[in-house]
Amino acid sequence: MTGSGLPRSLWAATACAAPPYAEIRNRLPAGSPTSADVVVIGGGYTGLSTALHLALAGRSVILAEAAEPGWGASGRNGGQVIAGLKTPLRELAAIFGDDRACAITVNMGGSADLVFALIERYRMDCQAGRGGWLQAAHGPKPYRDIVLPRYEQWRGLGVAARLLDRDQMAAAIGSSAPAYHGAWHDPRGGVLQPLSYARELARAAIAEGAVIHAQMPVRALRRQGETWQVTTDAGVLRANQVVLATNAYGGVGRAELWPGLARAVIPVTSFQMATQPLPAAFDHILPAGMGVTDSRRLLLYFRRDHTGRLVMGGRSPVEDDPALADALPLQRAIRRLFPELGLPSPEFVWSGKVAITRDRLPHIHMPAEGLWVFQGCNGRGVAMCTMMGRMLADLAAGMAPGEVPFPVTAPDAFPLHGLRRLGVFALSQYYRLLDRLESWGST
Template identity: 45%
Template sequence: MLSPLPGSPVWRRPADVVSQALIDGQVDLLVIGAGYQGLSAAYHAARQGLKVQVIEARGVGEGASGLNGGQVIPGLKHNPETLCQILGDEAGQRLADFSAGTADAVFDLIRSEGLPVEHQRDGWIQAAHTRTAMQAAVQRNREWRLRGADVMLLNEAEISLLTGANDYCGGWLDRRAGMVNPLALVVELARLATRCGAGLLLDEAVTRLQSRDALWAASTDRGRTLLAKKVLVATNAYSDGLIPGLARSLVWLHSFQIATAPLPAELLDQVLPGGQPVSDSRRILVYYRRSPDGRLVMGGRGPMREPQSAADWLHLEHAMLRLFPKLQGTPITHRWFGRVAMTPDYLPHLHEPEPGLFMVAGCQGRGIGLMTALGPCLAAYAATGDAAVLPFPLTPISPIPFHRFRRIGVAAHVAWYRMLDRFER
């Protein structure tokens, strides 16, 4: 039976409220968006002595940073050798080296700052559902092992033992990875940034940006004008018309998630007994993990429209029972969704359409590690203007042709790929 929609994720939110503050006068850096990217950049910039103001249209954690599955995965969608083919040897190797350490950036920050963020670092499994997918895992394993990464292949028996699922022919274990409470992490990043002197305004949207006498003037929906030497637009999947062409350069998708009631001990021994989060190799993938209180949390792509009833999450319940038939009858207590941004080439994009106005967009399922690790780089760029501190090159914003029809096209692709996944072996 379908339960009511609770309207919020399962993640525990820290009890303390993050203090808001407005910095007097002009600032060195205005950050628009209080997600991982914006808050990490604000924290590191404030630590360097820059005068920083963060502004967020909603609350901390109400966007993708608080609504995701909490998987902290290093690397990118592309393997290192592919990055070199796309970007050239030097730039490709630079991005591969940077992406290799993105999970380190998250877990090192939690440890060094003593953040009260629930986390676990036992690795991440990429599960192969076909022999072709397993061949791709072999290639990925080879490339990362050559670079000294702590990774290994899993055969059919090993992946069954670690996941408790019997739907895979093998997989790949990346021990550099792990998982966190994503909502707690973004709230603690906000707390770190404000503790270092950054200002934070919530529930206030920037509606217009204008260049004015070597400064940027940001107008808000509350009639306020903020002046800054430089502006970081850290809105990613929630980008709108503020930056011409930015929203049209991204393909955004809805990521739907469910969480069960806490599982009894006998089921915990059979559902993800190894403790690692998992993403599978299907075209329309599902990803899942256990929460700190013993729930199974599962996510995947959903309808392009906003959900209308609990039935819009049924595809995840079907996937859960396909993988774990023993969970038949287990109550689903939480259902939620958020928006994620993809780029056509599956790479993060870094833009500076005008001097002093810059942004990064496109996470491809690696947002927690990628955007947190970018913080020091973006802060250094704001301080120095030296592009050499950035891990990948600045590129022009390139709107996707016929972007207005993206919902129809993406929905058709999702339906087609879901059908292929259903029959593929």
């Protein structure tokens, strides 16, 4: 753990300073409001974006975070800004119909634009670079089934996407060993320092009038008449509307705040390592501002940070608190992609939870009047959660669900959720086998 209470990671070591939450709280007048139009529970990207957009809409808002904003997945992810959903338009159309699917796709396709617009508007100190995002195919089949259709979808929607063959992909990432069959490049994407972005979202929300409380775990949530009561260690908050945005960390350190929500997601651990800053001789590797994610089911994702370190992420070999020795699979992946680096020693290793839903889609739920819930980043949180926060703010501010360009649905529980750890392990082994079989044709 770092001195701030954050798990040790590259992001905790290099982030901008957090807003002085304790000082802000102490400066509040005695008897300061314990009620607001909206109480937001959870200080990740979704909750922070919700608070910011509610404040911009003129609503009073209090955000309660159990640790500090960015403590969970928002401060531990790979920092890749990826536009749009993983689910392609044709599959969304089969679920929601053509018109609704098109509205969802176009709206979420603007999520990266929203992130970079907020960064510019508030001059956020989060080391953002907009060099685009690459989705790399680990074999001919994923190139044909995943990469090519997504390229064609976004080209058809007006995005200046590019298709890369094997050699072009290797050149784009600076690899001397073409390890991917090809890729598509999305110019809307980029990278940032994820913990800094969370802290800067908090700073922006505070500047616009939101009240953000760190170190304030929520213990209970109940409706009393027309008002919600949110019980915290510091007292009871009251609001007409509540936004619950704890996502994969909804059960961390507390009982489930609303029945049934925990069964609708499976928290899966993702693992990352960062090297020492690479010497100038390797500046050709992963130009600044570019993020890469491959098409494996147990995917790899990688980028350079603002210090020149190479950051590689993938499926975690352990649940929590990884050791340096756990990075060996990621070191081998680096050697495969960039042979000249060999097996680079990790300077940092860390992990975090990703909330996976049954259909791999994010979800907005309204399980009770005036209660809005977000679940399911599914590994694409930076841009998507920022956009989800804006839509949740619209809903909490009074917009009708049918007017929001995303469906409001009921939670869909995983069957046999209590056996999730065994199921995740078995599925991981099966996915690993499929990924290896599909990779054979790419070498």
